[in-house]
Amino acid sequence: MASQFSGVLQLTDLDDFITPSQECIKPVKVEKKRGASVAKIQIEDDGSYFQVNQDGGKQKLEKAKITLNDCLACSGCITSAESVLITQQSHEELFKVLRENKAKETEQMLVVVSLSPQSRASIAARYGLSSSEAGRRLTSFFKGLGVHHVFDTSYSRTFSLLESQREFVERFQRKEQDKKSLPMLTSACPGWICYAEKTHGEFILPYISTTRSPQQMMGSLVKGYFAEQQGLTPQQIYHVAVMPCPDKKLEASRPDFYLNKPETREVDCVLTSGEVLKMLEEEKVSLSDVQPAPLDTMFSNVNGDEFLSHAGSASGGYLHHVFTNAAKQLLGEEVKELTYKTLRNKDFQEVTLEKDGVVVLCFASTYGFRNIQNLVQKLKRGKSPYHFVEVMACPSGCLNGGGQIKALPGENQKELLQKVEELYKADLPQAPEDDTRVAELYQSWLHSVGEERARELLHTQYHAVEKMTNGLGMKW
Numbered sequence: 001m002a003s004q005f006s007g008v009l010q011l012t013d014l015d016d017f018i019t020p021s022q023e024c025i026k027p028v029k030v031e032k033k034r035g036a037s038v039a040k041i042q043i044e045d046d047g048s049y050f051q052v053n054q055d056g057g058k059q060k061l062e063k064a065k066i067t068l069n070d071c072l073a074c075s076g077c078i079t080s081a082e083s084v085l086i087t088q089q090s091h092e093e094l095f096k097v098l099r100e101n102k103a104k105e106t107e108q109m110l111v112v113v114s115l116s117p118q119s120r121a122s123i124a125a126r127y128g129l130s131s132s133e134a135g136r137r138l139t140s141f142f143k144g145l146g147v148h149h150v151f152d153t154s155y156s157r158t159f160s161l162l163e164s165q166r167e168f169v170e171r172f173q174r175k176e177q178d179k180k181s182l183p184m185l186t187s188a189c190p191g192w193i194c195y196a197e198k199t200h201g202e203f204i205l206p207y208i209s210t211t212r213s214p215q216q217m218m219g220s221l222v223k224g225y226f227a228e229q230q231g232l233t234p235q236q237i238y239h240v241a242v243m244p245c246p247d248k249k250l251e252a253s254r255p256d257f258y259l260n261k262p263e264t265r266e267v268d269c270v271l272t273s274g275e276v277l278k279m280l281e282e283e284k285v286s287l288s289d290v291q292p293a294p295l296d297t298m299f300s301n302v303n304g305d306e307f308l309s310h311a312g313s314a315s316g317g318y319l320h321h322v323f324t325n326a327a328k329q330l331l332g333e334e335v336k337e338l339t340y341k342t343l344r345n346k347d348f349q350e351v352t353l354e355k356d357g358v359v360v361l362c363f364a365s366t367y368g369f370r371n372i373q374n375l376v377q378k379l380k381r382g383k384s385p386y387h388f389v390e391v392m393a394c395p396s397g398c399l400n401g402g403g404q405i406k407a408l409p410g411e412n413q414k415e416l417l418q419k420v421e422e423l424y425k426a427d428l429p430q431a432p433e434d435d436t437r438v439a440e441l442y443q444s445w446l447h448s449v450g451e452e453r454a455r456e457l458l459h460t461q462y463h464a465v466e467k468m469t470n471g472l473g474m475k476w
Contacts, residue, residue, distance in 0.1 A: 190247040244404045347395050
């Protein structure tokens with residue numbers, strides 16, 4: 001049966017998965033009988049599973065259905081087209097909503113696209129454009145299809161960075177009373193979060209930041225404040241996020257980000273950079289030929305017709321901003337430039353601050369599951385020296401996400417990644433504290449809803465998932 005998931009979601013050439021599997025592990029249900037001898041499992045050429053008893057008798061086993069909630073983030077089903085069963089998370093679904101809108105005279109959905117800067121840089125690299133130029137042309141392309149607003153998730157990332165700064169200071173101040181307040185581990189990467197919940201559970205979850213990712217911050221803004229401003233209910237808005245990673249589809253599907261009363265998700269659909277390229281190709285449009293449009297400024301981090309970014313890593317700059325803010329708020333130190341020390345490999349780097357010869361802040365960035373597993377083992381042995389760790393599942397971080405546009409035949413993937421990074425870094429940085437529009441929204445919206453509701457809109461929670469074992473003895 002053909003997959004309903006977008007065909008552009010193929011396995012990447014990364015070699016840093018949690019498991020070596022290139023397909024989703026498909027568990028089978030085995031009825032256990034007390035006292036029965038151990039049976040063998042036989043797999044037929046058509047993929048069917050049979051239990052072979054000691055007397056030679058065979059019993060066909062029922063395959064269990066897998067949803068994103070069962071996922072291990074093993075990079076099998078999430079980054080390939082074979083097994084993911086969520087049909088709503090595709091560019092075909094966006095086209096469907098836009099077609100239905102055109103067929104209606106009334107009761108149309110208001111369609112909002114939130115575009116990540118990493119995706120913008122990836123698409124810009126394919127077409128030989130600057131990141132801002134690609135953003136203006138993508139705005140024009142989406143609006144030509146019938147999208148009403150195109151926002152920039154650098155804006156919602158400002159909220160994420162500010163909340164991360166506040167959360168770290170609070171954790172640091174109670175570190176003597178709460179031994180699991182530090183190190184604070186970032187939470188913007190859903191592949192890492194899924195792994196943490198389903199592999200290390202209650203041990204690791206207290207360390208993880210509760211601050212929402214930029215995608216889900218934008219979900220709060222669009223289905224909350226923006227809906228109110230437009231005089232609409234949340235379910236009257238169809239919110240699409242364009243992201244560098246197919247795991248963001250998993251994040252959008254979490255029950256924590258489902259609004260029970262209006263019965264709608266905060267982010268209805270997540271498209272990868274590659275899926276947007278597929279949309280352009282299906283519409284027979286070259287982005288280079290699209291006339292640029294003015295940028296939406298309500299939820300966009302822009303200066304005129306240019307996008308603004310954040311200093312630090314291309315995965316959001318969490319380490320940079322939390323470190324500089326903590327140095328100032330907690331220690332009275334003004335850090336102008338961070339010095340990164342590479343440890344095991346380029347994906348494991350460390351930043352420290354010393355006072356009187358003593359290390360008072362020790363931060364790290366840990367990318368890729370090999371490094372993540374080493375970090376977790378250090379935590380379990382009580383050997384981690386860190387106060388804060390920026391954690392990302394993909395080697396090289398978000399710019400190298402599984403949903404980014406791949407190199408053309410004859411094009412070197414590493415050179416392409418370097419080009420994407422250069423385009424991303426070309427956007428002028430703005431400190432989160434200097435964004436006056438975000439500060440105004442804190443006052444006008446978040447203060448008006450109360451402290452408890454504001455926390456709910458900007459933070460989330462995690463859940464340990466009990467491991468189960470299938471008939472092959474494999475855990476998920």
